[in-house]
Amino acid sequence: MNLQEYKEAVEKLNLYSHHYYVLDDPITTDEVYDKLYHEVVEYEQNNKDDVLKNSPTMRVGDVVRDGFTKASHLTRMWSLEDVFDAEGLQKWLTKTYKLDKNISFYCEPKFDGASLNLIYENGELVQGITRGDGEIGELITQNVKTIKTVPLIIEYDERIEIRGEVVIFKEEFEKINEARMKDGEAVFANPRNAAAGSLRQLDSSVTASRNLVFLPYGVGENLLEHKLLSDKMEFIYSLGFRKPPQSSTCKDFAEIEDIYEIMNRDRDSYSMMLDGMVVKVNEIASQIDMGYTVKNPRFSVAYKFPAVEKITTVKEIILQVGRTGAVTPVAIVEPTDIDGVVVERATLHNFDEIDRKDIRLNDKVIILRSGDVIPKIIKVLTHERDGSEVKYERPQSCPVCNSELLDEGVLLKCQNLTCEARVINSIIYFASKPCLNIDGLGNKIVEALFNSGLVKSVVDLFDLTLDKLLALEGFKEKKSQNLLNSLEDAKGSEYWRFLNSLGIEHVGEVASKTLSEKFGSNFLHVSKEEIIACDGIGEEMAESVLEFVRVNKETILKLQDILKPLEPIQKAEAKENPFKGKTAVLTGTMSESRGAIKEMLEELGAKVSGSVSKKTDFLIYGEDAGSKYDKAISLHVECLTEQEMREKIE
Numbered sequence: 001m002n003l004q005e006y007k008e009a010v011e012k013l014n015l016y017s018h019h020y021y022v023l024d025d026p027i028t029t030d031e032v033y034d035k036l037y038h039e040v041v042e043y044e045q046n047n048k049d050d051v052l053k054n055s056p057t058m059r060v061g062d063v064v065r066d067g068f069t070k071a072s073h074l075t076r077m078w079s080l081e082d083v084f085d086a087e088g089l090q091k092w093l094t095k096t097y098k099l100d101k102n103i104s105f106y107c108e109p110k111f112d113g114a115s116l117n118l119i120y121e122n123g124e125l126v127q128g129i130t131r132g133d134g135e136i137g138e139l140i141t142q143n144v145k146t147i148k149t150v151p152l153i154i155e156y157d158e159r160i161e162i163r164g165e166v167v168i169f170k171e172e173f174e175k176i177n178e179a180r181m182k183d184g185e186a187v188f189a190n191p192r193n194a195a196a197g198s199l200r201q202l203d204s205s206v207t208a209s210r211n212l213v214f215l216p217y218g219v220g221e222n223l224l225e226h227k228l229l230s231d232k233m234e235f236i237y238s239l240g241f242r243k244p245p246q247s248s249t250c251k252d253f254a255e256i257e258d259i260y261e262i263m264n265r266d267r268d269s270y271s272m273m274l275d276g277m278v279v280k281v282n283e284i285a286s287q288i289d290m291g292y293t294v295k296n297p298r299f300s301v302a303y304k305f306p307a308v309e310k311i312t313t314v315k316e317i318i319l320q321v322g323r324t325g326a327v328t329p330v331a332i333v334e335p336t337d338i339d340g341v342v343v344e345r346a347t348l349h350n351f352d353e354i355d356r357k358d359i360r361l362n363d364k365v366i367i368l369r370s371g372d373v374i375p376k377i378i379k380v381l382t383h384e385r386d387g388s389e390v391k392y393e394r395p396q397s398c399p400v401c402n403s404e405l406l407d408e409g410v411l412l413k414c415q416n417l418t419c420e421a422r423v424i425n426s427i428i429y430f431a432s433k434p435c436l437n438i439d440g441l442g443n444k445i446v447e448a449l450f451n452s453g454l455v456k457s458v459v460d461l462f463d464l465t466l467d468k469l470l471a472l473e474g475f476k477e478k479k480s481q482n483l484l485n486s487l488e489d490a491k492g493s494e495y496w497r498f499l500n501s502l503g504i505e506h507v508g509e510v511a512s513k514t515l516s517e518k519f520g521s522n523f524l525h526v527s528k529e530e531i532i533a534c535d536g537i538g539e540e541m542a543e544s545v546l547e548f549v550r551v552n553k554e555t556i557l558k559l560q561d562i563l564k565p566l567e568p569i570q571k572a573e574a575k576e577n578p579f580k581g582k583t584a585v586l587t588g589t590m591s592e593s594r595g596a597i598k599e600m601l602e603e604l605g606a607k608v609s610g611s612v613s614k615k616t617d618f619l620i621y622g623e624d625a626g627s628k629y630d631k632a633i634s635l636h637v638e639c640l641t642e643q644e645m646r647e648k649i650e
């Protein structure tokens with residue numbers, strides 16, 4: 001690699017990364033990215049003087065500090081006035097209209113994370129500062145540089161402060177907490193804490209590992225001349241920042257209400273946590289006229305969503321035994337209405353969590369309910385204790401079958417394979433949606449079947465008859481027949497469902513699909529190496545599969561015989577041909593539909609992609625080929641007519 005190639009490689013990596021992180025629309029594979037990245041690293045190691053400021057290697061967190069220095073914001077970072085309902089919004093509007101009648105509004109989600117101020121000079125990120133007290137914050141530039149959605153270089157030379165919220169996506173948050181739990185570390189209460197905590201790491205490699213996302217919401221000091229905030233924000237996004245979802249302009253109370261309703265209704269479907277909607281006056285001149293109170297801008301307001309956190313009392317801690325034998329403590333709390341749902345229990349994750357948070361019976365606690373996640377206790381209000389609180393002792397024996405529990409530190413496990421709770425939960429799991437999806441086998445029915453002695457394992461389900469069911473209390477003709485029909489319908493299901501229903505530890509829906517696709521019923525005979533060779537399957541999972549098969553082979557075969565799940569169609573590997581392993585793009589009108597030609601090429605082992613890039617091996621064009629053809633020519637991609645393609649195949 002020479003200097004010119006190095007510069008091009010950096011450009012390319014930044015483009016890939018921009019598409020991946022900012023536009024959420026990848027244009028290459030990890031493999032291609034990694035290969036180029038390593039070439040860049042190698043070049044930089046040998047040519048230290050050439051290293052570009054916007055090289056992706058500048059994002060690597062390898063700086064460990066003793067503490068943070070303070071830094072001043074160029075202009076103050078304000079807070080927002082909150083309103084909580086339509087009445088509050090109306091009041092704010094009345095107040096605001098008094099200052100200026102001719103205004104419209106810009107609405108965007110209020111992201112629940114940590115605010116961050118970015119200062120750019122001569123197009124270069126020079127400082128990243130936490131909000132702090134609004135005047136002075138902590139200088140965390142090195143950590144900020146690890147955030148992929150923060151451009152290191154922008155195409156704008158004037159000094160500018162770009163402000164936004166650093167968030168952690170909910171999915172990422174769950175992953176971090178799962179890993180922390182495994183390592184015996186305290187879990188983060190919510191994505192906001194996780195984001196704030198990750199930003200203020202002394203070791204920036206920790207920040208780098210957290211997949212933080214920066215969402216811009218405004219500017220501080222700036223020389224921009226846009227008349228509308230909405231235009232200003234479009235300009236900011238165009239500098240390479242990630243555009244937050246769902247920002248819109250509107251003109252009055254009714255429209256603000258509509259947008260709010262929709263955002264609140266859909267809040268759980270966003271990747272990040274939202275805690276409200278921010279309404280801002282869209283006209284910059286009016287904003288300037290309105291100015292600020294001591295704390296807040298007069299031209300904007302936070303219209304909060306109904307609270308998802310409430311204070312309640314822990315009444316009892318009960319224990320649940322799952323199908324794997326893991327014992328999970330659950331807090332029974334004083335019933336509390338949270339955003340329209342009465343919450344009566346909250347997960348405690350595991351026993352370490354109880355110890356770490358020092359949760360006692362009778363404690364006042366804050367619980368959080370958000371979306372479809374199980375409510376959880378995020379804080380104990382220790383200052384509210386009055387002496388009536390009782391410490392919780394770890395159980396020694398299974399609350400269901402009384403057998404001794406295996407203490408794995410974080411987890412306590414019932415070892416008894418015939419423990420009633422384990423069996424019942426395995427059956428419920430077997431019938432659940434991502435498994436065999438058998439209607440009419442909910443908790444209550446499974447318990448009744450188990451207690452009657454008719455069903456002691458999943459295999460017994462298929463020996464049920466109408467007579468046997470009718471003999472049970474509460475089983476009328478219709479219900480019984482429906483159940484039998486559902487059981488019959490479970491036969492001939494997709495193989496992955498069958499595999500997933502077995503409940504092999506660590507093997508969920510995704511792994512079941514992978515294993516089924518690759519092996520079908522052959523998974524009973526594969527080696528550890530073959531399993532690990534599958535995408536996304538590691539050592540732990542492979543061992544778990546092998547152990548499960550070793551212990552349960554008889555049962556699996558029996559079930560397979562009853563259920564006859566469909567073997568997946570194995571795609572035969574394509575024979576050697578000029579298109580195998582190549583990437584092709586189709587354009588123009590051909591003698592057959594493009595779909596048919598795509599299928600034919602895929603059968604030959606080619607990948608057919610929608611757009612031309614340097615990775616494209618062939619452009620295959622028909623009549624009236626347009627811009628794709630021009631692009632292919634300019635990138636020196638080999639172009640074939642349909643006829644030439646057919647000749648090549650033959």
Ligand code: IVH
Nearest residue numbers: 078079080108109110111115165217278297
């Ligand atoms: S505008 C004048 N817009 O909420 C203050 N803030 O409660 C500028 N926040 O400190 C705030 N999403 O950290 C604004 N779309 C959004 C926001 C947002 C989240 C945070 C921000 C601010 C806090 C105020």
